[in-house]
Amino acid sequence: xxxxxxxxxxxALVTGCSAGTSSAPQTRExxxxxxxxxxxxxxxxxxxxxxxxxxxxxxxSGDAGELTNKLVLTxxxxxGDVAFGVDSTFASxxxxxxxxxxxxxxxxAKGAQRYQVDGTNRLHAVDVGDVCLNIDPAKLGGAEPAxxxxxxxxxxxxxxxxxxxATSSPGLAFLLGTIAKFGENGWQEYWGKLKANGVKVVSGWxxxxxxxxxxxxxxxxxxxxYASSPSAEGGKTKAVLGTCYRQVEYAGVLTGAKNSADxxxxxxxxxxxxxxxxxxxxxxxxxSREGVALPESWAKDAPLPTNPQSLPADKxxxxxxxxxxxxxxxxxx
Amino acid sequence: xxxxxxxxxxxxxxxTARTGWSAAALLPLAFLGxxxxxxxxxxxxxxxxxxxxxxxxxxxxTWELVGFTLGQAAASxxxxxxxxxxxxFVLARCRIRGLGLVRAAVMVPFVLPTVVVxxxxxxxxxDGGVLPIVLANAFFNVAVVAxxxxxxxxxxxxxxxxxxxxxxxxxxxAFLSVVLPALAPAVGSAAAVVxxxxxxxxxxxxxxxxxxxxxxxxxxxxRTVELFDLSGAAALSLVQFAAVVAVLVLGALxxxxxxxxxxxxxxxxxxxxxxxxxxxxxxxxAVVVVALLAPVAGLVTRSLSTRDGWSFAGYAALATRGDRxxxxxxxxxxxxxxxxxxxxxxxxxxVVGVFSAVVLVGLRRSGGRFAEVLDTAxxxxxxxxAVTVGFGYLVTxxxxxxxxxxxxxxxxxxxxxxxxxxxxxxxxxxxxAVDERLRQAAATLGAxxxxxWREVDLPLVGRSLVAAAGFGYVVALGEFGxxxxxxxxxxxxxxxxxxxxxxxxxxxxxQMAYAACALLMVVTVGCVLLIERLRVPSSGEF
Numbered sequence: 001x002x003x004x005x006x007x008x009x010x011x012a013l014v015t016g017c018s019a020g021t022s023s024a025p026q027t028r029e030x031x032x033x034x035x036x037x038x039x040x041x042x043x044x045x046x047x048x049x050x051x052x053x054x055x056x057x058x059x060x061s062g063d064a065g066e067l068t069n070k071l072v073l074t075x076x077x078x079x080g081d082v083a084f085g086v087d088s089t090f091a092s093x094x095x096x097x098x099x100x101x102x103x104x105x106x107x108x109a110k111g112a113q114r115y116q117v118d119g120t121n122r123l124h125a126v127d128v129g130d131v132c133l134n135i136d137p138a139k140l141g142g143a144e145p146a147x148x149x150x151x152x153x154x155x156x157x158x159x160x161x162x163x164x165x166a167t168s169s170p171g172l173a174f175l176l177g178t179i180a181k182f183g184e185n186g187w188q189e190y191w192g193k194l195k196a197n198g199v200k201v202v203s204g205w206x207x208x209x210x211x212x213x214x215x216x217x218x219x220x221x222x223x224x225x226y227a228s229s230p231s232a233e234g235g236k237t238k239a240v241l242g243t244c245y246r247q248v249e250y251a252g253v254l255t256g257a258k259n260s261a262d263x264x265x266x267x268x269x270x271x272x273x274x275x276x277x278x279x280x281x282x283x284x285x286x287x288s289r290e291g292v293a294l295p296e297s298w299a300k301d302a303p304l305p306t307n308p309q310s311l312p313a314d315k316x317x318x319x320x321x322x323x324x325x326x327x328x329x330x331x332x333x
Numbered sequence: 334x335x336x337x338x339x340x341x342x343x344x345x346x347x348x349t350a351r352t353g354w355s356a357a358a359l360l361p362l363a364f365l366g367x368x369x370x371x372x373x374x375x376x377x378x379x380x381x382x383x384x385x386x387x388x389x390x391x392x393x394x395t396w397e398l399v400g401f402t403l404g405q406a407a408a409s410x411x412x413x414x415x416x417x418x419x420x421x422f423v424l425a426r427c428r429i430r431g432l433g434l435v436r437a438a439v440m441v442p443f444v445l446p447t448v449v450v451x452x453x454x455x456x457x458x459x460d461g462g463v464l465p466i467v468l469a470n471a472f473f474n475v476a477v478v479a480x481x482x483x484x485x486x487x488x489x490x491x492x493x494x495x496x497x498x499x500x501x502x503x504x505x506x507a508f509l510s511v512v513l514p515a516l517a518p519a520v521g522s523a524a525a526v527v528x529x530x531x532x533x534x535x536x537x538x539x540x541x542x543x544x545x546x547x548x549x550x551x552x553x554x555x556r557t558v559e560l561f562d563l564s565g566a567a568a569l570s571l572v573q574f575a576a577v578v579a580v581l582v583l584g585a586l587x588x589x590x591x592x593x594x595x596x597x598x599x600x601x602x603x604x605x606x607x608x609x610x611x612x613x614x615x616x617x618x619a620v621v622v623v624a625l626l627a628p629v630a631g632l633v634t635r636s637l638s639t640r641d642g643w644s645f646a647g648y649a650a651l652a653t654r655g656d657r658x659x660x661x662x663x664x665x666x667x668x669x670x671x672x673x674x675x676x677x678x679x680x681x682x683x684v685v686g687v688f689s690a691v692v693l694v695g696l697r698r699s700g701g702r703f704a705e706v707l708d709t710a711x712x713x714x715x716x717x718x719a720v721t722v723g724f725g726y727l728v729t730x731x732x733x734x735x736x737x738x739x740x741x742x743x744x745x746x747x748x749x750x751x752x753x754x755x756x757x758x759x760x761x762x763x764x765x766a767v768d769e770r771l772r773q774a775a776a777t778l779g780a781x782x783x784x785x786w787r788e789v790d791l792p793l794v795g796r797s798l799v800a801a802a803g804f805g806y807v808v809a810l811g812e813f814g815x816x817x818x819x820x821x822x823x824x825x826x827x828x829x830x831x832x833x834x835x836x837x838x839x840x841x842x843x844q845m846a847y848a849a850c851a852l853l854m855v856v857t858v859g860c861v862l863l864i865e866r867l868r869v870p871s872s873g874e875f
Binding site: 031034036037038039058059060062063065066068069070072073074077079093164166167201202203204205206207209210211216225226229232233284321328332 | 379448451452455456539540542543544545551555557558559560561656659660661724727728731738739818820821822823833835836837838839840842843
């Protein structure tokens with residue numbers, strides 16, 4: 001048993017080393033560093049390879065925050081050539097650290113530029129996703145909230161569950177939405193009212209949605225989730241479009257990419273028609289490109305919110321920690 | 334015993350032996366240095382260079398975190414030891430039908446993803462709290478106690494206990510004054526491992542602590558991953574490291590005092606049907622097993638029930654990539670990845686772990702003072718945050734040939750770091766208990782040291798080795814922390830797939846997540862049963 005194991009380890013080490021040294025320059029391979037939620041329609045990258053000769057190799061690297069931090073840590077010797085998944089909350093940090101290189105993609109003018117962070121063409125919007133309240137109409141008996149203010153109404157007492165903004169990205173987005181809505185001086189008062197009205201706080205989306213939300217297993221009919229979530233629930237739930245906060249997910253060519261020219265082609269592909277057409281189905285987000293049709297069930301159950309809240313990336317970067325700390329004291333303290 | 338053995342050799346031979354063992358110790362140390370110390374030191378020093386560490390150290394909040402971290406870990410360890418001992422007794426001493434299944438069943442909690450167990454506990458404690466955190470941590474670790482203590486207990490001679498009884502000692506008295514001291518090294522080993530697991534448990538605290546209870550581990554994660562406050566994370570890592578080392582040193586001191594040579598015997602010879610009072614212990618063990626299986630049964634029920642009634646849809650979905658291709662591979666492929674990766678990890682850990690245990694015993698016998706240092710160093714990976722190790726890999730492993738940061742070997746190697754200490758802790762008590770006189774007799778008859786090891790030590794510890802391998806395998810199967818930082822998207826393991834499915838809306842995805850949990854449990858039980866059958870036939874004669 002032990003001898004077999006040792007032999008296997010030795011074999012594995014040998015193949016590992018040989019794989020490492022055989023990365024010949026002729027192979028046109030582009031490493032795409034992504035967040036964990038990245039998925040792509042089967043065969044799409046194969047089509048891309050047939051058309052361009054470029055092999056795309058995705059590497060998942062945590063959620064948006066983890067990904068950004070990993071990119072910053074490895075900027076001297078990046079993990080790949082292109083990165084996708086840095087979102088509007090973390091974009092400022094990535095730009096300040098010089099993680100991304102400038103590149104004007106010809107595809108960016110087709111809609112992605114609507115969401116650009118600054119004028120430097122380093123980050124390109126690939127998709128947008130909105131964090132909104134989701135409700136379970138069956139359990140609300142006709143009384144449905146339509147705005148942030150409605151949640152403080154006594155008829156929604158003990159009905160809302162939110163995620164902790166310190167440990168959850170939708171939780172943070174919801175907090176930022178209330179800050180955008182009520183201003184830096186008004187949000188604390190609003191959260192005081194939510195607390196008085198029995199808001200429940202859990203640490204992550206999984207608990208909130210799978211355990212507390214009445215449409216799944218819990219008892220609370222209002223939950224912080226995504227605008228797209230109802231499309232997965234067959235019309236049983238609804239997003240409250242007056243309570244949305246927009247998150248944009250960006251991609252860019254990494255500074256110090258080993259294969260810059262091909263990396264730019266991959267970026268064009270991410271912004272192009274074919275890739276954009278499948279982001280809704282694959283990642284539960286909305287394409288950044290204009291004129292891309294949403295899946296049928298989305299048009300009915302999960303339309304893109306028209307007037308979401310948002311905050312400038314710089315402001316989020318500078319105040320995030322303080323806001324979360326104040327929120328912690330106010331709501332949990 | 335070690336000292337008596339040493340006295341028989343010439344002083345010159347002793348020094349040679351000491352030098353030899355010290356040199357051999359370099360191999361496990363090199364492994365630790367390359368895949369643990371280097372990355373951890375690199376990332377911590379990056380944080381230290383940014384400054385501001387002292388301010389984090391003097392903050393009152395930090396010490397509250399330390400207090401809660403150590404407190405909940407200590408409480409969880411006590412619960413796990415109390416619950417694990419009766420199970421260890423039954424596994425080691427009793428001849429009852431279906432014992433193999435019990436042995437496999439107690440391993441199941443160990444592989445379950447923490448987020449799933451956290452959610453299961455939340456159904457009983459909807460608001461979380463300290464009690465569910467302690468119970469959930471203990472839930473995961475009963476197997477460590479049952480296995481580690483059971484491993485030694487199964488081979489300790491019954492005659493001393495019988496003699497005490499014959500001399501009039503009551504059963505509890507005989508247990509406390511004869512059996513327990515003999516088991517103490519294994520209990521200490523198990524407690525140390527459980528304590529480290531609990532002190533660094535992450536998912537359980539996050540899910541069940543809600544937002545009120547935080548530990549050093551969750552705070553290190555937040556500061557590293559979400560806030561990118563590397564100096565704060567470095568400060569907390571240093572505190573965690575100091576606390577872990579303190580606990581390990583205390584544990585090593587406790588072990589040293591209790592070390593004894595025991596006459597080891599085969600389990601078949603020692604196991605018998607429980608008699609009168611022992612049935613109470615069997616009853617207690619049964620209660621523990623039922624308590625362990627209750628959340629497991631809950632998960633299985635959950636995997637079968639939908640809003641519209643019972644359904645196998647989640648299980649059918651295991652052959653797919655999830656609702657609308659949520660996953661990069663099918664559930665079945667992920668299970669195969671898990672089986673393969675865990676095999677590699679166990680192989681590495683067995684080589685390093687057994688080698689280390691042998692070196693540790695050799696160092697001890699030759700009077701080397703280095704032994705405790707090596708022993709403690711081997712345990713450290715259990716006490717350092719997975720996020721620290723994971724981020725450390727990012728800033729160091731590109732210096733290895735072929736940019737090791739993205740190598741498929743990184744996952745099994747990182748898992749091996751977690752598994753190796755367990756193997757050492759399980760094998761070492763048994764190896765140390767081997768009576769030196771047997772070895773001396775063999776040496777006197779002309780056997781070389783290698784031959785002594787092969788003819789004396791190996792047969793005596795063979796079964797513990799198999800048990801340790803099985804345990805390590807299961808740990809690797811369920812490992813999530815390091816794996817989630819390093820796994821490549823095209824080859825995720827089952828725990829990674831479960832976490833991903835849980836984070837997506839849609840009933841089919843959560844059905845499939847629970848079905849994947851059930852699959853993970855089936856794979857675990859299957860592997861344990863299989864490994865139990867692989868007992869080395871030649872070690873039957875003790």
